[in-house]
Amino acid sequence: MKKLSFFLFLILTFHMNNAYAITTDLEKIYLENGEYTEATKAIQEGNTSFNKDIPLPTRLPPILFTHVFASFNQKSSQLTIYYLDENNGKKHYTLAIIPNDNDMSYPNDAKKVNLENGQEMVYFKRNDFITYRTVVNEFEYTFIVDKTSNKTIDVNGIMKIINSMIQKLSPGSKFN
Incomplete structure (x- = not known):
């Protein structure tokens, strides 16, 4: 024994x-x-650069992540947050945020859906990733989900994540 x-x-x-x-x-x-840092530091850099708070979702996809890294690129004014699972190299979830310049272009096969507040979300598939884009409070949000994670988080799941931002920004709205 x-x-x-x-x-x-x-x-x-x-x-x-x-x-x-x-x-x-x-x-x-x-x-x-040096390219990546803790998410809170990169978010603070973005807030400082934009002179306003960047609205972030209060909800995450129902996927296991072991690490969160981020970067703020001063040159392109882009905040990117990476969610990774060290135990599964195939699971990735990325959120990229830039100021909205109203010049978003999409592939011809992109699909559009309306969020609960009437705002539009566009999504399309490229290679092994699904990309979802929308505009919230003067910022363009791009959510990128790999093919493996997309089995767990779909269009409706991303809509719930985006709606969590809209709810936070609109106290007293129909979302509360």
Whole structure:
């Protein structure tokens, strides 16, 4: 029995050390090169650059994420937030936010749906990703979901995420 317990202890220890190494490697890749930072820092950079708070969704997709990284590109005025699962390299969810310039172009096969407040959301598929775009409060939001995650979060799910922003911005609206 002692041999079995010791063997199980070794397996668990190796597994935990291996999980720590994966986490550390992922953080090194995203944080050490300086392009990405903690989400709160990048959001604050964006708020400062735009001289206003960037409305963010209060809801996330029902997908497991182990890490959140972000970047604010001063040159292109783009805030990008990356949600990743270190245990599944196929699950990605990205939110990119830029000031709305009313010059959004879409592929010919893009589909349009109306949100509950009548606002339009456009979505289209390219390669292994689904892209959803809409404008909320002077900002253009682009939600990018990979094919694997799209099985869990679909058009209606993205609409709920966008509506969570609209609800936050419109106290007393029909969304409350």
